[in-house]
Amino acid sequence: MVTQYKTPGVYINEVNAFPNSIVPVATAIPAFIGYTPKAEYQGKSYLNTPQVISSYAEFAAIYLLDDPMPPADPAKQYQPEYYLVPQAPHVPLSSVGHYMNFGGVVYAILPDPNTLYYMVNSLRLFFQNGGGRAYIVSVGTYGAPSKTPLSDPSVRPVNANALLSDLTTGLAALKNEQEPTMYVFPEATLLSLADNATLMQTALLQASEMQTAVCIFDVIGGDTPDPVLYTNDIENFRNATGNHGLNFGVCYYPFIGTTTMQSAEIDFTNLCGGDVAQLAALLNPPSNPNPAAAAILNAIQNPPANPMTNNQLQAALLAASPSYQQLMNEVLAYANILPASGAMAGVYTVNDSQSGVWQAPANIGIVGAVDLPIRLTDTQQENLNVDAVTGKSINAIRLFNGRGILVWGARTLDGNSLDWRYIPVRRTMTYIEQSIKSGLNSLIFSPNDATTWATATSMVVNFLYSLWNQGGLQGASPADAFVVRCGLGSTMTAEDILDSVMTMSVAVAVTHPAEFIVINFRQQLAVDS
Numbered sequence: 469m470v471t472q473y474k475t476p477g478v479y480i481n482e483v484n485a486f487p488n489s490i491v492p493v494a495t496a497i498p499a500f501i502g503y504t505p506k507a508e509y510q511g512k513s514y515l516n517t518p519q520v521i522s523s524y525a526e527f528a529a530i531y532l533l534d535d536p537m538p539p540a541d542p543a544k545q546y547q548p549e550y551y552l553v554p555q556a557p558h559v560p561l562s563s564v565g566h567y568m569n570f571g572g573v574v575y576a577i578l579p580d581p582n583t584l585y586y587m588v589n590s591l592r593l594f595f596q597n598g599g600g601r602a603y604i605v606s607v608g609t610y611g612a613p614s615k616t617p618l619s620d621p622s623v624r625p626v627n628a629n630a631l632l633s634d635l636t637t638g639l640a641a642l643k644n645e646q647e648p649t650m651y652v653f654p655e656a657t658l659l660s661l662a663d664n665a666t667l668m669q670t671a672l673l674q675a676s677e678m679q680t681a682v683c684i685f686d687v688i689g690g691d692t693p694d695p696v697l698y699t700n701d702i703e704n705f706r707n708a709t710g711n712h713g714l715n716f717g718v719c720y721y722p723f724i725g726t727t728t729m730q731s732a733e734i735d736f737t738n739l740c741g742g743d744v745a746q747l748a749a750l751l752n753p754p755s756n757p758n759p760a761a762a763a764i765l766n767a768i769q770n771p772p773a774n775p776m777t778n779n780q781l782q783a784a785l786l787a788a789s790p791s792y793q794q795l796m797n798e799v800l801a802y803a804n805i806l807p808a809s810g811a812m813a814g815v816y817t818v819n820d821s822q823s824g825v826w827q828a829p830a831n832i833g834i835v836g837a838v839d840l841p842i843r844l845t846d847t848q849q850e851n852l853n854v855d856a857v858t859g860k861s862i863n864a865i866r867l868f869n870g871r872g873i874l875v876w877g878a879r880t881l882d883g884n885s886l887d888w889r890y891i892p893v894r895r896t897m898t899y900i901e902q903s904i905k906s907g908l909n910s911l912i913f914s915p916n917d918a919t920t921w922a923t924a925t926s927m928v929v930n931f932l933y934s935l936w937n938q939g940g941l942q943g944a945s946p947a948d949a950f951v952v953r954c955g956l957g958s959t960m961t962a963e964d965i966l967d968s969v970m971t972m973s974v975a976v977a978v979t980h981p982a983e984f985i986v987i988n989f990r991q992q993l994a995v996d997s
Contacts, residue, residue, distance in 0.1 A: 488923070490907030490931040495825040495899050498594065498813040499603035499648035499681070501638040502587035502655045503630065504531035505545050507606035516641050518603045518648075524595045531606055532588070541778045546588050546729070547610075549580040549738055550799050551617035552750065565621045565692050566802045568795050570750045577798055578617040580741070581625035585610060586654035589728045590810025596728070597814025597835045598821075603648050607638040615741045624689055630655045632663040636670055643674065649898070650816065651675060651683045652809045657690070664688055665708030668717070676713030680902060682880070682894060683717045685709075686807040687862070690722035693842040698722075702852065706860045709881060715888035717881035719862045720808040721852060724873065725839030727804060734800050735782040736768065744768050751789050760788035805841060808834070808865055815875060826896045826940040828878035828981040830863070837873040840865065853877060859884030878981055893978050896940060900976060904928055908972075916965050921954045924972060928952045932976065942977040951975045 552575040611629025689701030863877025943949030
């Protein structure tokens, strides 16, 4: 429409010099779904509500217990309980796992499974490994302990307080959130095999429908793997994931031994269900009395008028009994074996910010990891990395002498797919798809004509050129790296225009990681001069 000027004067008409641009979406925003000590802030409940946090302090404000007023002991956010269970004579120590020897008797250190939770420590690992913005979905608070340990070390812990219905409800709450790019379930391995299978299949289905996130899984049994029979755990995992949405799934094995929990977070209240009498029988036996330890244990059982705090009693007991100190070291090491998924979410964040989402998040160390419950060899990893039957690849975490603990794999669960077997390919395509989708939203309700097609093409070309220039696409030139087509006779028919359908075709050459580097040596005979 021609503007009708009615008053004499000077008029300014600003003309845009540049078309709309596509703003890249974030690539490393995990959503943690699990149990927290609390889920309330200033009287408002945050149960089953996706909440964005940017630091551990923000997480603490909503989901952690408030510390009591001094001089009381600090509030414990996580209180796993462990029992000392005597083992039969001549039982191979390799099958016992964590244990202590008191008076020639081997006692297995076994947890009360209903007290095991991983959410808080997984968040610690996430931030420790460079994590930033994240979504938290608290599906409930901690349940009551069972006051009984596992029957023996070969039994896998199943937390009766961790419910499949809770975790699937928390997962469903993310259906309206487009920003998360990773789904992490810290407590998934505490479900039964059947419930864990249902959760993973549900998560993969939701991820494939939304096409915005990948699911990071752990393997049940990865915390205490049998040196020989660990392959049964791998087979159970592969059987449990189903066959849908595998290119949106990633798995890491085994768990990692960390330093996340400190010595101040574990004390005598975490042992034997709080029954100090059982502890006293081991630390002060008639055959080897320890009067100093007996006095402290008595003060715990029969507090005086002005009792010491638990921290003070714990320090005194550690000083009085070397056996107790060794026991606490073993318990702390056990409590610090954590699923790798939380740490990997942090690794993805740093990898994306430093190198780009197209770079494989592998050959990278995990901050806070100090040990592994099983040290895989090249031969053992072969069956994890490539499985001809199911095609479900599992990424190994391995210890290399002189280099430390490294992530040694970059494959999705869709290991037999030439298109989607690699994590950076899957995540880069998601990044491209969601960025273009978000950018082209500005053209909705624009005329379906050549001007709009040219604008859309220009926007996508500029975005892909920038991506190629950063190394995210293959090719010696932009023409080799991507092709964008949009127009009548090219991607649309006259009927499409009448139906208000604009179709764009985008082809990209995504960078694949150099997973196998082959060096050929040729022996050359010396030539006599």
